[in-house]
Amino acid sequence: MIAITEQPLDLQALITEVRTDACGAVAAFLGVVRRTSSDERPVDGLTYEAYPAMAVPEMERIVADAHERFGECTVAVVHRVGALALGEASVAIAVGSGHRAQAFDVCEFVIDELKARVPIWKKEHYTNGDAKWQENARA
Amino acid sequence: MTIRVLAFARLRELLGRGELCIDLAPGAAVAQAWSALCAMQPAIAPLAESTRFGRNGHLVSAAERLADGDELALLPPVGGG
Numbered sequence: 001m002i003a004i005t006e007q008p009l010d011l012q013a014l015i016t017e018v019r020t021d022a023c024g025a026v027a028a029f030l031g032v033v034r035r036t037s038s039d040e041r042p043v044d045g046l047t048y049e050a051y052p053a054m055a056v057p058e059m060e061r062i063v064a065d066a067h068e069r070f071g072e073c074t075v076a077v078v079h080r081v082g083a084l085a086l087g088e089a090s091v092a093i094a095v096g097s098g099h100r101a102q103a104f105d106v107c108e109f110v111i112d113e114l115k116a117r118v119p120i121w122k123k124e125h126y127t128n129g130d131a132k133w134q135e136n137a138r139a
Numbered sequence: 140m141t142i143r144v145l146a147f148a149r150l151r152e153l154l155g156r157g158e159l160c161i162d163l164a165p166g167a168a169v170a171q172a173w174s175a176l177c178a179m180q181p182a183i184a185p186l187a188e189s190t191r192f193g194r195n196g197h198l199v200s201a202a203e204r205l206a207d208g209d210e211l212a213l214l215p216p217v218g219g220g
Contacts (some may be wrong), residue, residue: 120219121148135216
């Protein structure tokens with residue numbers, strides 16, 4: 001599954017989807033809402049917004065790039081949009097593969113590329129009532 | 140010709156809405172669409188350098204020519220993950 005959703009993320013469903021009998025490893029990743037921003041401001045929630053018509057195809061290209069670069073594996077990636085509270089998951093990735101090194105590599109590649117390429121935006125809401133659209137650091 | 144503009148995140152907030160239609164001369168490029176939007180809302184002008192454009196779902200340059208009925212997405216720097 002490659003998707004954008006307003007619903008809470010279910011990592012176990014992604015793990016179940018990517019695990020096949022050819023797998024010796026499943027690597028899973030959750031991005032979660034942290035209580036401080038990258039510039040150390042106290043955060044009490046995030047709002048994510050996406051352009052699904054471009055975001056989902058870009059996520060599909062990232063998975064295709066991962067296959068080309070790292071070989072055969074199964075990948076599921078879902079990003080949530082809307083208002084998220086502290087601790088809630090914003091992105092879930094699961095990778096099923098023959099061996100663990102490839103599973104870890106693909107999982108890291110997919111989250112790094114997603115943060116760099118996919119048209120999704122994050123607004124940080126601070127405990128003092130301020131808010132700011134926060135862009136990802138450039139690689 | 141009429142172009143349907145989609146704006147996201149900070150650009151959506153500055154324009155006051157996520158979707159609007161603008162009329163441009165036939166053959167106009169993305170850059171002319173951006174100029175028309177800046178004339179409507181000068182506050183977006185400083186974001187020109189960081190904004191990328193999607194035409195009908197594909198990333199394009201500011202020199203890309205538009206056609207009647209196109210959808211033009213204004214994409215601020217991304218922040219997903």
